[in-house]
Amino acid sequence: MGLRANPTYRQRRFGAEVRKLRERAKLSVGESAALMGMHQSHISNVESGRTSLSAERLRRLADEAGDLDPAYVEALIDLGQQSGKGWWSLYRNSVRAPLLDFAELEAGAESIACYEPMFVPGLLQTRAYAAAVHRGGYVDVPRSAEAAAVDFRVERQRVLSGESAPRLHMVVHEAALRVTLGGRALMRDQLLRLIDACHLPNVTLQVLPFDGPVPFGTPFTVLMPRVRELSTVVVPHVENSLYLGEVEAVSRYAHTFAxxxxxxxxxEAQHAKDTVRLIERLLYPLL
Incomplete structure (x- = not known):
């Protein structure tokens, strides 16, 4: 099998975890290659995400590292063996690679924590809202590319209703709900969509009000699979989003989200001032 020219985030993350195991075992690249019966160059390509590693060899390295959670080892083996194919594969030639990586992370997440200060999060956007966001984007794109991007965003929402749908917890600043993006009718439908989402069993939505503390200015998403050591934080950016897999980084963002x-x-609508009632107040003038 040839080497990958452009590894996905999952493949790069697998390589980074293999490197952590090697360093934990206090092995040089050459020593780990000898342990697993491989060429030294093969180890370097594994750690850069350009090729994978068999389950047998990974277990050998994990044994040398010692005192590892068996669930982590098995999850890491699975990470390396996954094909990476899913519904997002149909968009491989029409949307940017980081968006495909994000969709793959969502599909493998057991829980998702998202903070958004300026926009309704993508998993809860209506098609019209998503189209308006793309039309006002930082980079001008052809209408055909815009259509593919909107279709992709709407398709992402299937993750909320699948057999193994993740738990989704979102905090959205009130500013995102007051911007009349694309007109009154568009925002009315979007707010109604948020109210509907509040009643989904696996979705928790909270609004950070204007009269609350100074908001955290950067949007971010923490995607947590069953084995938390393999969690990822994604910090979006108009050029290149930041993908963070280090335990310390995930912990910092999880603490911020808390x-x-x-x-x-x-x-829930059980207090004099809560998320649902605030959305309903914002919705009333748009009816």
Whole structure:
């Protein structure tokens, strides 16, 4: 099998985890190659995500590293053996690679925590709202590319209703709900969509109000698979989004999200001031 020219995030993450195992075992690249009966160059290509590693060899390295959670080892083996194919593969030639990586992470997540200060998060956007966001984007794109991007975003929402749908917890700043993006009718339908989402069993939505503490200015998403050591933080950017897999980084963003949930309005309509009632107040003038 030839080497990958452009490894996906999953493939790069697998390589990074293999490198962590090697370093934990205090082995040089040459020593780990000898341990697993491989050429030294093969190890370097594994760690850069350009090729994979058999389950047998990975277990050999994990044994040398010692005292590892068996669930982590098995999850890492699975990470390396996955084909990477899914519904997002149909968009490989029409949307940017980081978006495909993000969809693959969502598909493998057990829970997702998302903070958005300026826009309704993609998993809860209506088609019209998503189209308006793309039309006002940072980079001008042809109408055909815009259509593919909107279709892709809407398709991502299937993850919320699948057999193994993740738990989704979102904190959205009130500013995102007050912007009349694309007109009154568009925002009315979008707010109604948010109210509907509040009643989904696997979705928790909270609004961070204007009269709350100063908001965290950067949107981010923490995607957590069953084995938390393989979690990823994605910080979106108009040029290149930041993908963080280091345990310390994931912990920092998870801690920030926990603080945001405490500052945001409670999710359910059971208090004088909560998320659903705030959305309903914003919706009333648009009816």
């Amino acid at each position: 603080k945001l949930t405490k500052a945001a309005l409670p999710p």
